[in-house]
Amino acid sequence: MPGKDGKEAAAGGLKLTGLTGGALDSNYFDLRWRVLREPWNQPRGSERDNLDATAFHLVIQTPEGKPVAIGRLHLNSPAEAQVRFMAVDPAWRNRGLGGRILRGLEDEARARRVARIVLNAREDASEFYLGHGYQVEGPGETLFDKVRHVRMRKNL
Numbered sequence: 001m002p003g004k005d006g007k008e009a010a011a012g013g014l015k016l017t018g019l020t021g022g023a024l025d026s027n028y029f030d031l032r033w034r035v036l037r038e039p040w041n042q043p044r045g046s047e048r049d050n051l052d053a054t055a056f057h058l059v060i061q062t063p064e065g066k067p068v069a070i071g072r073l074h075l076n077s078p079a080e081a082q083v084r085f086m087a088v089d090p091a092w093r094n095r096g097l098g099g100r101i102l103r104g105l106e107d108e109a110r111a112r113r114v115a116r117i118v119l120n121a122r123e124d125a126s127e128f129y130l131g132h133g134y135q136v137e138g139p140g141e142t143l144f145d146k147v148r149h150v151r152m153r154k155n156l
């Protein structure tokens, strides 16, 4: 099994791939739905939005092609990118996969000469982003009347 370190994960046969909207399949959206929507009884389809087709997506897959970690980057303006829909399969957490996705999205933002990344973090995931150099800007939205978020930002 892969270890916490990303390099070990790579040695375990996991593959990191950048995708644009047209290449996304139902397995990708299934992971997003299971992690970010199903626990709050939200219907399938609620995990998608109209930026998926043009945004940049990263996915880590097992050798069998099963996605286990995903995340998305889109531009709010030429200077500002936003990270959304970070999701790691519960069985694969705390092995560095979320970090690999986030760093990969940041690399993409730098390649596009973006000055800053913003995101709305679930309160219970804010520590993860703090560990990657993001700062809390203030309270964010509350999703489904339950899931509280904080607005976070990182200057590149």
Ligand SMILES: CC(C)(COP(=O)(O)OP(=O)(O)OC[C@H]1O[C@@H](n2cnc3c(N)ncnc32)[C@H](O)[C@@H]1OP(=O)(O)O)[C@@H](O)C(=O)NCCC(=O)NCCS
Pocket: 035, 036, 085, 086, 087, 088, 089, 092, 093, 094, 095, 096, 097, 098, 099, 100, 120, 121, 122, 124, 125, 126, 127, 128, 131
């Ligand atoms: C948040 C998430 C993407 C992190 O992915 P991951 O693969 O487990 O993270 P990594 O293994 O790269 O990083 C683990 C580190 O982040 C910390 N961390 C991860 N999730 C955390 C959480 N929910 N709360 C606090 N710390 C967390 C771990 O303590 C660990 O810190 P350490 O390296 O100092 O020990 C993943 O837990 C997840 O999918 N959570 C549910 C969905 C979610 O909240 N998505 C984010 C929406 S804003």
